[in-house]
Amino acid sequence: xxxxxxxxxxxxxxxxxxxxxxxxxxxxxxxxxxxxxxxxxxxxxxxxxxxxxxxxxxxxxxxxxxxxxxxxxxxxxxxxxxxxxxxxxxxxxxxxxxxxxxxxxxxxxxxxxxxxxxxxxxxxxxxxxxxxxxxxxxxxxxxxxxxxxxxxxxxxxxxxxxxxxxxxxxxxxxxxxxxxxxxxxxxxxxxxxxxxxxxxxxxxxxxxxxxxxxxxxxxxxxxxxxxxxxxxxxxxxxxxxxxxxxxxxxxxxxxxxxxxxxxxxxxxxxxxxxxxxxxxxxxxxxxxxxxxxxxxxxxxxxxxxxxxxxxx
Numbered sequence: 001x002x003x004x005x006x007x008x009x010x011x012x013x014x015x016x017x018x019x020x021x022x023x024x025x026x027x028x029x030x031x032x033x034x035x036x037x038x039x040x041x042x043x044x045x046x047x048x049x050x051x052x053x054x055x056x057x058x059x060x061x062x063x064x065x066x067x068x069x070x071x072x073x074x075x076x077x078x079x080x081x082x083x084x085x086x087x088x089x090x091x092x093x094x095x096x097x098x099x100x101x102x103x104x105x106x107x108x109x110x111x112x113x114x115x116x117x118x119x120x121x122x123x124x125x126x127x128x129x130x131x132x133x134x135x136x137x138x139x140x141x142x143x144x145x146x147x148x149x150x151x152x153x154x155x156x157x158x159x160x161x162x163x164x165x166x167x168x169x170x171x172x173x174x175x176x177x178x179x180x181x182x183x184x185x186x187x188x189x190x191x192x193x194x195x196x197x198x199x200x201x202x203x204x205x206x207x208x209x210x211x212x213x214x215x216x217x218x219x220x221x222x223x224x225x226x227x228x229x230x231x232x233x234x235x236x237x238x239x240x241x242x243x244x245x246x247x248x249x250x251x252x253x254x255x256x257x258x259x260x261x262x263x264x265x266x267x268x269x270x271x272x273x274x275x276x277x278x279x280x281x282x283x284x285x286x287x288x289x290x291x292x293x294x295x296x297x298x299x300x301x302x303x304x305x306x307x308x309x310x311x312x
Contacts, residue, residue: 012045012049012052015046015049019046019057019071021034022058023067026064026065026066026067028043055068057074099127101127101128102132102146103129103287104133104148104149105131106134106135109149112246113131116294124286129287146281147272149165149271149272151271152269159276160273160276163271164269164270165270165295166269167265167269168243168246169305170243170266171243171260172188172240172258173242173251173256175235182260184260191238192239205267206264210260230250245298270295272291
């Protein structure tokens with residue numbers, strides 16, 4: 001087993017800030033004026049940093065300061081670090097002031113969300129949404145996203161604030177012409193089921209609940225999202241597997257049919273995820289509150305399944 005990694009201990013931030021200012025001005029007096037403290041306070045912080053590092057950072061001349069080799073090595077690194085911190089803080093201020101939210105979300109979820117965005121804009125005209133369609137797990141420390149909508153069994157992780165929007169469920173979906181050929185679960189085997197592990201894992205959840213132990217898997221088109229699979233199914237290109245409450249309009253139009261009554265919990269859900277430190281941001285709270293209102297029907301639909309009231 002590899003030894004645990006330890007984060008190097010940082011010297012006191014005030015001491016670093018005092019040294020950086022003094023090194024930039026080569027003057028304790030000017031550094032004190034910039035920082036709004038006394039010259040004695042700057043001198044004290046610099047000496048504390050030298051003691052912490054175990055080496056002098058300045059050569060104190062009669063009327064001036066000069067950097068030692070160690071001081072000359074440290075000063076530009078600190079200047080860059082403080083500049084990055086200042087720039088990040090300014091971006092955060094501007095982002096919150098402008099009320100812009102950048103949200104990463106999945107294709108299937110995005111297509112459901114877009115028709116409802118008018119209602120959100122009417123309620124919160126001060127908030128501008130930027131929607132980014134992506135599937136990869138967002139690294140909030142490296143990517144400019146405020147939040148993400150993700151599909152997983154559990155989105156909770158250290159440093160993250162995760163709220164479940166609604167659980168997913170599985171049942172076969174297809175075009176009317178194909179539905180006419182399906183009277184019982186075993187009738188599904190006459191149609192292609194993609195030989196893709198992720199897709200097959202979902203099919204196996206449903207087939208196990210239907211009492212079917214195996215199914216012939218064949219090479220078939222694999223779709224990147226449930227929505228694409230449903231679009232293909234409506235064109236008569238085999239079967240899709242998904243939650244009927246995500247495709248009410250397609251089913252109501254008659255283009256999509258749920259041929260069998262069995263609906264099974266998928267074991268996964270759609271989650272709202274952001275940094276834990278951002279959870280109380282007014283703009284994010286407003287967006288999450290609206291999302292929870294919009295997804296209430298899906299939670300209610302799943303509750304009927306999750307409590308054992310599965311339609312067969």
